[in-house]
Amino acid sequence: MRLAPQPSAQPLRLVVLVLFATGAITSPVLSTGCPDRCVCDDQLVVQCAGQHLTAFPVNLPLATRQLIISNNRIVELPPLALNYLSDLVYLDCSNNSLTEVSESTFGNLRKLAYLDLSFNTLTRIEDRTFGPLASLVMLRMTDNPGLSEIHSDAFAETAALQVLDVSRNNLTVLNVTSLIALPALRSLGLSGNPWRCECDNEDLCLWVHLEGFKFQDEGQTVCGSPADAQGRRLGEVGVQLRALCHQTLGSWDYLFFVAIGFVIFAAGTVSAWVMGVVMVLYERYIKKKDGQPDEEEGPGDKGRSSRARGDHGNGRSHTV
Numbered sequence: 001m002r003l004a005p006q007p008s009a010q011p012l013r014l015v016v017l018v019l020f021a022t023g024a025i026t027s028p029v030l031s032t033g034c035p036d037r038c039v040c041d042d043q044l045v046v047q048c049a050g051q052h053l054t055a056f057p058v059n060l061p062l063a064t065r066q067l068i069i070s071n072n073r074i075v076e077l078p079p080l081a082l083n084y085l086s087d088l089v090y091l092d093c094s095n096n097s098l099t100e101v102s103e104s105t106f107g108n109l110r111k112l113a114y115l116d117l118s119f120n121t122l123t124r125i126e127d128r129t130f131g132p133l134a135s136l137v138m139l140r141m142t143d144n145p146g147l148s149e150i151h152s153d154a155f156a157e158t159a160a161l162q163v164l165d166v167s168r169n170n171l172t173v174l175n176v177t178s179l180i181a182l183p184a185l186r187s188l189g190l191s192g193n194p195w196r197c198e199c200d201n202e203d204l205c206l207w208v209h210l211e212g213f214k215f216q217d218e219g220q221t222v223c224g225s226p227a228d229a230q231g232r233r234l235g236e237v238g239v240q241l242r243a244l245c246h247q248t249l250g251s252w253d254y255l256f257f258v259a260i261g262f263v264i265f266a267a268g269t270v271s272a273w274v275m276g277v278v279m280v281l282y283e284r285y286i287k288k289k290d291g292q293p294d295e296e297e298g299p300g301d302k303g304r305s306s307r308a309r310g311d312h313g314n315g316r317s318h319t320v
């Protein structure tokens, strides 16, 4: 069989052999060299931090597993160059001038487990930006002062994600539907954002309330707006929002209770009235029945007492 599946491997190996032969390199790195101003070691780590780079380094070893380009002024991650590095596991791009990342940026980095995009100038994260990163375990994306939008599906496919930190950005809302569904997520940093504590963010606030233990700096995760909620913790506001945001649904319930209350009140009033009438009529009936003499009170009374006296007298006369 030919070596068709890896056409580039053969010349590369030749180059390595040649370099070995000439003593140019001493490590088994499958490499054509090391970028300027970077240090490449035999653990496939390429270290380019703080070198005043303004562009992504060229001439990276293809087998690079760790790439550290932090503390530079790199403005762009070129998809083509980056996606050659299909063995990349660790990528630190923190403290650069990146303004944009997209789905194609990380399109081929299926082994990437750690990604750091902190201290850049990102403004929004699009749909599926991290979609190809099936092995991503930790994502740091803090301190991007203009980052105000993360698409609701940005994390829909990062099933291995355990730690996500989006602290100190400019986020006001975050749709957590896909985050809640991530099976391995155990730590989330949200502090230092001007969160909007209103109904459109209710799910986030409730999530913080229910699973506060998952959130780093939960005490510092506070509302930025509206004014009356400023500085209050998201978890604390969560319960109130749940009650508040469903009032439109609940108003029918209130209406129902009011109607039921009215019916009971009306029924009570009517039955009290009926009872009253019945009582009055019954009383009259009773009075009429054994109170017939009552109506001619004077003579009746006299008659009764005389009768009683007479009876008494009679009895006495009888016994005597």
Ligand SMILES: *[C@@H]1O[C@H](CO)[C@@H](O)[C@H](O)[C@H]1NC(C)=O
Pocket: 050, 071, 072, 073, 095, 119
């Ligand atoms: C960012 O990098 C610059 C050098 O490019 C350095 O002076 C600065 O301290 C770094 N900032 C952080 C927060 O690491």
Ligand SMILES: *[C@@H]1O[C@H](CO)[C@@H](O)[C@H](O)[C@H]1NC(C)=O
Pocket: 145, 146, 147, 148, 170, 172
């Ligand atoms: C943060 O977002 C608000 C609007 O939500 C905007 O007015 C403000 O300029 C943003 N801040 C930065 C640093 O971009």
Ligand SMILES: *[C@@H]1O[C@H](CO)[C@@H](O)[C@H](O)[C@H]1NC(C)=O
Pocket: 152, 153, 175, 176, 177, 200
């Ligand atoms: C959040 O995103 C999901 C899926 O993307 C969507 O169905 C849902 O309506 C969104 N929720 C809010 C409050 O926008």
